[in-house]
Every structure is written in structure tokens, then in C-alpha cells.
Amino acid sequence: MARSRLTPERESELYAAVLDLLREVGYDALTMDAVAARTHSSKATLYRQWGSKPELVARALRHNKPVTLAEIDTGSLRGDFRALMELTDDCQMEKDTALMRGLAHAVHDNPDLHQALRELLVEPEIKGLDEVLRRAVRRGEIDPDNPALGLVPHMLIGAFVARPLIDERPVDHAFLSSYVDAVVLPSLGV
């Protein structure tokens, strides 16, 4: 797709408007008409650039993550996790979690959204996390045969899903950091 027709600034503006709308009305009620009106662009432009609503939403969420996991490289696994958490403040984390919870709900009824989120958000994050872990293995911090190596995404998703469910509190730095120290690093033998 000819994404180059938009300036990066304009693209950022559009993505921000999509995320605002998502928070305001949710995925199902979000229409390409509403995005067009909010951003003073034409629906034709939106469809030409992004093809579909699920792809536009997935790209807006992807754009919201300023740094990919694989770029974090502090020299230790504990430092990498700490740097990863410092990318987002507690308020932003709470907003993002609410957004993702709403989307998890929408995914149930929209297989095309599921597919777009998987390709543009979940898979790149898992690959990035893999790269962070592979570097820790190369540094000798993790045994290459440690069976927890493939289960780190499962552990982290558990923290995000279970915190509101069990403790009825939002995920924040203090919780994530204690979870990484108590569960993730010990299971990896770090």
C-alpha cells in the first residue's frame, strides 16, 4: 500500500485519532466514517492506505508502541525487563490495558481483527521478546535448555490478565516488577 503518500506527522495524527475513538466508543461502534470525520480525511483515503478497519486499528496500536522489544539491550536480562517497563508510565499502562481488554472482547466476534492484531502486534512482540531472551542465553545468563524459555509470553500475559481479575487492581510498575522478580527471572534461573 502507498503509505508514503501521508507525511509521518499526518500518519501519527490519524493513528492518535483512531485510538481516541477506540477508547471513546469501542471497536464495534468505531466506523471508518467517524475516523474520516475526526481526522478531516476522506474514507477513500483511509481504505486506500489501510485496506480495512481491523488493519487500521492494529497499525494504530502498533504505532502506539514507540520502541520494539528487540531494540532494548542493556546488557542484562533484569536490566532489559526494567527498561521495557520504563517505556510506559502507570497511567499510560492503565489506559493501554483498558484498551486491550476492550479489544480482547471485540476479537471474540471479529476474526479479521484477531488476525490483524496477531500479525501486527502479538507476533512482533513475541519475536522481540525471543530476541531479548536469545541474547541472555548467548551471555550465559540462561541455560539454553531451560524449559521456561518458550513460556515467558504466557507468564507475562498471566500478569496482565490476572491482576484485575484476581486482585481487582490495574497492572502497574510495582506489580509487574515484583512479578518479573518473583516469577519470570527465577523460572529462567536468573
Add this chain to the structure above:
Amino acid sequence: MARSRLTPERESELYAAVLDLLREVGYDALTMDAVAARTHSSKATLYRQWGSKPELVARALRHNKPVTLAEIDTGSLRGDFRALMELTDDCQMEKDTALMRGLAHAVHDNPDLHQALRELLVEPEIKGLDEVLRRAVRRGEIDPDNPALGLVPHMLIGAFVARPLIDERPVDHAFLSSYVDAVVLPSLGV
């Protein structure tokens, strides 16, 4: 509530019918009328016995769990987890997971269902798990100050949520057992 008016057999029959209907039509489309018709009982009886649809559904799910966690006591934590998994076969586990996934979706729109599931299902399970862990602490298997002690439900929920999401496969014994061995027990120092 005068639950004693029904024989245990009749109560079991009713709960089984509720779970069948839940699987067939989902929570939102499940009506007290449909339960009454399916079980040849009157709606008045259902409301008298259970008060509301969320409570009936939560009690049916609770009834579906034949043994409470706290009753499992094999003498070792590894043995307790193994016994816990052996309560459910893979086919049943897949059916239960599908059911819970549908309910997690319904919970989003029904705060009263959320409340009933929390009181009748989530809290008793967490208390049961706590009891299993407390016994392991008393036996000296787990350090009483281990910071992972309060995070076991989060780890386990992660396994159930992330397995279909990341690996696109249902949770089964082989996966759960490797997750317990690679993540849960090492984080507890067992």
C-alpha cells in the same frame, strides 16, 4: 434459599442442563424460560432456588467441579498439582476452557455475572490453592517468604489464557504439566 426442596439428583440434572444450554447458545441468549423448558420445571422454582440467572450459572459451573482444590493432599506439592490435573481429562478441559472463554466475554457486559462468578468460582478456587500452598510451606517445601506464593493464580491463569492466544492450541495435560514443572514449581523454589 430453600435449596433442600430439590433432591441432589434433580439439582445435578438442572445444573447439567444449564451447562448444555450455555455451550449451545451462550450466556446472553440463555433464558430462564429455556432452562425451565429444558428441565421441565417452572420459572418460579428456578427463581426461588437460585434468585437470578447469574447465580444459577455460577452454581452450575461450581457443581461441575467435583473436588475442591483444598481436598487434594498427596503429601507433596508436585503430587498435588499432578492430582489436580488428573481430575479433568483433555477433552473435558477443552470443553471447560471454551465455556470459560465464552463467559469471560459475557462478564464484560454483565457485572452481576462477574460478581457471581467471583464469589462462587474464583474466590473458592483461590482459597483452595492457598490451602494447598500453605501445606507445602508447613512441610518445608516452600520458603514462607517466597514472593511467588501470592502469584500462583496469576501464573496459572496465564497458562490458560495464553495457550490458545499464542500457540493457537487448547490447554491440555501435556502443556499444563510442562508449565507447572518449568514455571510454577521453580518460581516457588520446589
